[in-house]
Amino acid sequence: MHHTKVELLSDLLRELEADVGTSDLCELVLYSLKEAVRSLKVKNNDEFREQFKKLALDMSQTKPKFGILNYYLHLLMYECLHIKHESHDCKKSIIQKIDAIAHQTHKNRDLILDFGERIDIENKTILIHDHSHTVHNLLKKYRTRKHHFKIIVAEQDYQKTHQNIEVLHDAKIPFQVVPDYMLSHIHNSVDMVFFGALTLKDTMDFVMDPGAYGIVSQFHTMNIPVYLFIDTTKFSLWKSEKKHEIFFHRQKRIHHTKAIEYERLKYSHDRVPAKLFYRIVTNEGIFSPEETEKLFQKKLKAYEKSGLCDCCN
Amino acid sequence: MTLLALGIFLVAFVLIAFEPYEKSIIALLGALLMVLFGILSPEEAIAAIKFETILLLLGMMMLVHMASKSGILAWLNVRIATLTRGNPLAIFLLFSLITALFSAFLDNVTTVILIVPLTIELLKGMGKDPKIYIFSEIILSNIGGALTLIGDPPNIIIGGATGFSFLDFVQALWIPILGVIFFTLTVFLLTNRKKFESISNNLTNLHIAHILIEKIKHKFIKTNLEKDFIVKVLTVLFLTILGFFLQEVIHIPAFISAFCGAVSLAIICAKHIDIHDSFSSVEWATLFFFAGLFIMVAGVEKTGILESLSQWVVGSTRNIFYLALLVLWISGFVSMILDNIPFVTVMIPVIFSIQTELAGTNIAILWWALSLGACLGGNGTLIGASANVVSVNLARKQGISISFWEYTKFSFPITIGMLVICSVYLYFYVS
Numbered sequence: 001m002h003h004t005k006v007e008l009l010s011d012l013l014r015e016l017e018a019d020v021g022t023s024d025l026c027e028l029v030l031y032s033l034k035e036a037v038r039s040l041k042v043k044n045n046d047e048f049r050e051q052f053k054k055l056a057l058d059m060s061q062t063k064p065k066f067g068i069l070n071y072y073l074h075l076l077m078y079e080c081l082h083i084k085h086e087s088h089d090c091k092k093s094i095i096q097k098i099d100a101i102a103h104q105t106h107k108n109r110d111l112i113l114d115f116g117e118r119i120d121i122e123n124k125t126i127l128i129h130d131h132s133h134t135v136h137n138l139l140k141k142y143r144t145r146k147h148h149f150k151i152i153v154a155e156q157d158y159q160k161t162h163q164n165i166e167v168l169h170d171a172k173i174p175f176q177v178v179p180d181y182m183l184s185h186i187h188n189s190v191d192m193v194f195f196g197a198l199t200l201k202d203t204m205d206f207v208m209d210p211g212a213y214g215i216v217s218q219f220h221t222m223n224i225p226v227y228l229f230i231d232t233t234k235f236s237l238w239k240s241e242k243k244h245e246i247f248f249h250r251q252k253r254i255h256h257t258k259a260i261e262y263e264r265l266k267y268s269h270d271r272v273p274a275k276l277f278y279r280i281v282t283n284e285g286i287f288s289p290e291e292t293e294k295l296f297q298k299k300l301k302a303y304e305k306s307g308l309c310d311c312c313n
Numbered sequence: 314m315t316l317l318a319l320g321i322f323l324v325a326f327v328l329i330a331f332e333p334y335e336k337s338i339i340a341l342l343g344a345l346l347m348v349l350f351g352i353l354s355p356e357e358a359i360a361a362i363k364f365e366t367i368l369l370l371l372g373m374m375m376l377v378h379m380a381s382k383s384g385i386l387a388w389l390n391v392r393i394a395t396l397t398r399g400n401p402l403a404i405f406l407l408f409s410l411i412t413a414l415f416s417a418f419l420d421n422v423t424t425v426i427l428i429v430p431l432t433i434e435l436l437k438g439m440g441k442d443p444k445i446y447i448f449s450e451i452i453l454s455n456i457g458g459a460l461t462l463i464g465d466p467p468n469i470i471i472g473g474a475t476g477f478s479f480l481d482f483v484q485a486l487w488i489p490i491l492g493v494i495f496f497t498l499t500v501f502l503l504t505n506r507k508k509f510e511s512i513s514n515n516l517t518n519l520h521i522a523h524i525l526i527e528k529i530k531h532k533f534i535k536t537n538l539e540k541d542f543i544v545k546v547l548t549v550l551f552l553t554i555l556g557f558f559l560q561e562v563i564h565i566p567a568f569i570s571a572f573c574g575a576v577s578l579a580i581i582c583a584k585h586i587d588i589h590d591s592f593s594s595v596e597w598a599t600l601f602f603f604a605g606l607f608i609m610v611a612g613v614e615k616t617g618i619l620e621s622l623s624q625w626v627v628g629s630t631r632n633i634f635y636l637a638l639l640v641l642w643i644s645g646f647v648s649m650i651l652d653n654i655p656f657v658t659v660m661i662p663v664i665f666s667i668q669t670e671l672a673g674t675n676i677a678i679l680w681w682a683l684s685l686g687a688c689l690g691g692n693g694t695l696i697g698a699s700a701n702v703v704s705v706n707l708a709r710k711q712g713i714s715i716s717f718w719e720y721t722k723f724s725f726p727i728t729i730g731m732l733v734i735c736s737v738y739l740y741f742y743v744s
Contacts, residue, residue, distance in 0.1 A: 003440050005440070005517050005518075005521070008438065008439070008440045008521055009517075009521060011438075012438060012521065012524055012525065012528065013524075015528070016524070016527075016528055016531075019528075019531065019532075020531060028524065028527045028528075028531075029524060031523075031527065032520055032523035032524040032526070032527055033520055033523070035398070035519075035523045036516055036519035036520040036522070036523045037516070039398050039399075039513055039519050039523075040513065040514070040516050040519055041513045041514050042514065048516075051515070051516035051517075052516060054516065054517055055516045055517045055520055058517050
């Protein structure tokens with residue numbers, strides 16, 4: 001029962017990310033932060049800064065680290081530190097900044113969808129696997145634009161597959177479901193593959209839903225274009241400490257008919273090399289893996305130079 | 314024959330207490346033996362079943378199931394979680410009070426199933442120990458249930474036997490119920506002050522609490538709420554409860570009001586509700602348990618033992634206040650360790666016999682003493698009421714283990730305090 005704040009936050013964010021995806025998680029965390037700042041009782045701006053610094057520090061230590069959340073918290077911390085006049089209410093400024101960030105997040109989402117619309121999907125069959133809300137929104141947009149296309153859902157975790165099915169059903173998008181270990185039988189009927197991602201690491205690996213690596217590799221080998229949709233604010237703009245740090249749960253399971261107990265390992269994410277993707281669709285444009293790496297490096301340098309990453313130290 | 318009837322009943326009573334088999338089967342077996350051994354004729358056995366009670370339970374079970382399908386109850390709980398803004402004191406007070414309110418109109422078990430998981434999710438996520446909150450919700454669910462005719466099975470049985478209306482229960486019991494709610498919450502607050510300290514001066518805690526509230530919104534409101542379904546559900550619930558309150562004015566018994574609600578909701582919400590699903594949700598085992606008990610008690614009653622018992626009670630004192638105290642405390646202690654339903658079923662003919670013995674005296678106070686003792690006594694131990702057992706199981710599923718003594722050392726003194734408050738109330742009631 002005695003968890004540290006970082007452990008509590010890590011568990012909470014990890015569970016939520018698995019449930020709602022990174023984009024919605026980000027929106028939810030920002031909204032919660034706004035409500036928390038509103039409810040906070042502090043005597044002065046210094047006390048507020050101190051509290052905010054502690055929060056940013058805790059958030060920066062979660063496992064896994066959420067790039068987009070860290071980035072936003074650094075932006076907010078920067079704002080916090082640069083309010084010079086004591087008469088200026090720090091809380092009010094931060095709430096305004098959160099609103100601005102949330103607005104920008106929505107704008108970025110729309111931009112990804114706009115770039116996504118440039119992909120020719122007419123009469124094509126698209127394979128989806130994860131429950132990326134960006135991919136869902138794009139498919140819905142295609143549908144409202146009266147495009148004709150079909151979806152194949154690669155079946156994975158019960159809940160995630162059912163989320164995909166619900167979205168497609170509600171949007172009246174024709175779909176079929178194929179177990180993800182049987183995809184080799186439908187290579188010929190798939191024209192393209194769509195994925196979302198949690199973040200892009202400096203190692204040029206995308207952190208994605210478990211199972212993604214296998215599917216991406218498979219379709220990459222078959223020269224079927226695999227598209228990845230990601231907001232560039234999700235990039236993890238720091239040096240990775242451990243390249244292969246992946247979390248997993250040890251579960252005890254019992255055979256369904258016999259009294260055999262066994263250990264089941266369930267991994268939280270896959271790390272998929274960027275080079276396996278045909279194109280990476282972002283809010284800043286559509287990029288090849290090489291161009292994405294350049295964009296990442298440029299952003300990393302700019303971020304380091306801005307001093308944003310040091311403002312919590 | 315007398316010994317045989319008593320033997321069947323006592324063996325059944327012990328088996329019901331220890332539950333080596335499902336208790337409904339034990340009650341039905343006991344009822345069957347009463348008929349097979351000729352203690353009751355088949356016609357007498359059928360006549361002994363109080364169908365008003367069974368039908369009231371059936372109607373309410375269906376109504377609550379159909380209403381919960383709309384998602385309105387989960388939505389209401391989540392709204393309350395949002396209102397607390399993560400403040401531990403607000404979580405404690407609002408969830409405890411809503412538990413009492415819900416259980417006055419819903420079955421206590423349904424209430425804790427709706428509220429306890431949400432409380433655990435919220436507090437565990439905040440890194441707090443939710444036990445004290447669970448204890449409070451258990452106790453408040455039993456207290457709230459004691460307020461109304463439909464809140465707790467002992468009251469349904471008493472109402473069915475005496476003809477007391479919904480309003481009679483509320484009018485007679487609201488003062489002691491408010492008193493014990495105030496007493497219980499005060500004891501909890503005074504003994505756990507540190508656990509309810511505000512988090513409003515800690516941004517990280519506040520942020521975690523608000524993220525949790527958002528998570529709960531997502532987790533507990535999975536289905537999209539449909540406005541027309543909710544409006545229909547709320548309208549029918551309102552009219553049904555109004556029917557209960559106006560029972561004496563409109564001359565419609567509570568079980569008919571409950572059935573009107575269930576049937577009309579099934580018709581006007583036919584596209585949202587699978588009626589087969591609603592029928593399946595009825596706890597048939599509970600209904601058969603009641604039917605079996607009614608028959609067994611009728612068998613014992615026929616032998617004249619219960620009349621002798623009441624003569625003995627009246628012989629010991631004819632003071633109505635002392636008799637009420639006797640009923641309150643005995644039913645309170647019995648309910649702490651045994652199922653209060655068979656006990657109340659046995660007490661019904663005993664109190665009727667006392668009424669005959671004390672012809673001319675208003676004995677309504679004895680019924681209220683029985684209701685308060687049986688409903689509130691269930692708080693005394695972990696096995697005292699179904700809501701207690703269900704809550705502990707819900708907690709265990711979420712990794713929180715609550716032992717018998719852990720709960721009892723907290724709840725027993727509070728229950729004694731509650732019975733003292735009720736005793737004081739009974740004194741003023743008689744005066």
